[in-house]
Amino acid sequence: MAVIARPDAARTRHSAGAFFSVGYAAACYLAFVGVIVWTMAFLADIRVSRTVDHGGPHTSTWTAVVVDAALLAVFAVQHSVMARPAFKRRWLSVVPGHVERSTYVLAASATLALALSLWHPVTTVVWHVSAPGAQVVVWSLYAAGWAWVLAMSFAIDHLDLFGLRQVTAHLRGLAETAPSFALPLPYRVVRHPMMLGFLVAFVATPTMTVGHLLFAALGGAYILLGVRLEERGLAEELPEYADYAATTPRLFPRLRR
Numbered sequence: 001m002a003v004i005a006r007p008d009a010a011r012t013r014h015s016a017g018a019f020f021s022v023g024y025a026a027a028c029y030l031a032f033v034g035v036i037v038w039t040m041a042f043l044a045d046i047r048v049s050r051t052v053d054h055g056g057p058h059t060s061t062w063t064a065v066v067v068d069a070a071l072l073a074v075f076a077v078q079h080s081v082m083a084r085p086a087f088k089r090r091w092l093s094v095v096p097g098h099v100e101r102s103t104y105v106l107a108a109s110a111t112l113a114l115a116l117s118l119w120h121p122v123t124t125v126v127w128h129v130s131a132p133g134a135q136v137v138v139w140s141l142y143a144a145g146w147a148w149v150l151a152m153s154f155a156i157d158h159l160d161l162f163g164l165r166q167v168t169a170h171l172r173g174l175a176e177t178a179p180s181f182a183l184p185l186p187y188r189v190v191r192h193p194m195m196l197g198f199l200v201a202f203v204a205t206p207t208m209t210v211g212h213l214l215f216a217a218l219g220g221a222y223i224l225l226g227v228r229l230e231e232r233g234l235a236e237e238l239p240e241y242a243d244y245a246a247t248t249p250r251l252f253p254r255l256r257r
Helices: 016-044 061-081 085-091 097-117 132-156 164-171 193-203 210-237 241-247
Strands: 002-004 125-128 180-182 207-209
Touching: 016 097, 016 132, 016 164, 016 193, 061 097, 061 210, 085 210, 097 164, 125 210, 132 193, 193 210, 207 210, 210 241
Parallel strands: none
Antiparallel strands: 002 180, 125 207
16 A cells, blocks of 8 residues: 655755755665665675674573564564654654654664664574575575565655655655555555565575574564554545455455456
């Protein structure tokens, strides 16, 4: 489902503040890109300073599980609370509207980076795919999951999703109108195709450890909870959403004759 804000024409702003907003939004976006690339390397166990299976302190399994779950909970709380309409209404009294989305992106990037940097690996193996051909298939699924996430961000509005359109519209003196309801093709099949890409990327690995499984399980659980919370807000904001949700599955396509 795409919520697209369409601006109305106005005069261009050339103030230092408007240009600063564009630079701030660009910095927030670059921070997000850096953290996402880090997450890809983290889950693929590419040997950076710390990955899902390597680096970090040596602790007991239960200590690691508690710490890792707490780190992911911090991200989940930030990501959900800041997206709620009630929080946004209060937040907009502090942060200008045109940088609200960029600030949200920066906060989400920071909490995810915190989880990655303090992660405690639990390296007990749950499964291991040893056949070279099967490993190629699994890694292809991993890459496809992340590629699908990126594609779905462009299927709706990549620039709007990460706060770039808002600051450029402000720089140009454009005022946003109420959000409108639009359905790109993938969103006619399932309501949250981007989340499906995340689920695939979380579990597609030749060697699944307890720590990786914990990340996948908690990440998947948060996705299931997060989309339900998001849909409550969408149903309140967009009258068409209830009918759309009644006829379109949430995450997995229906098999139809």
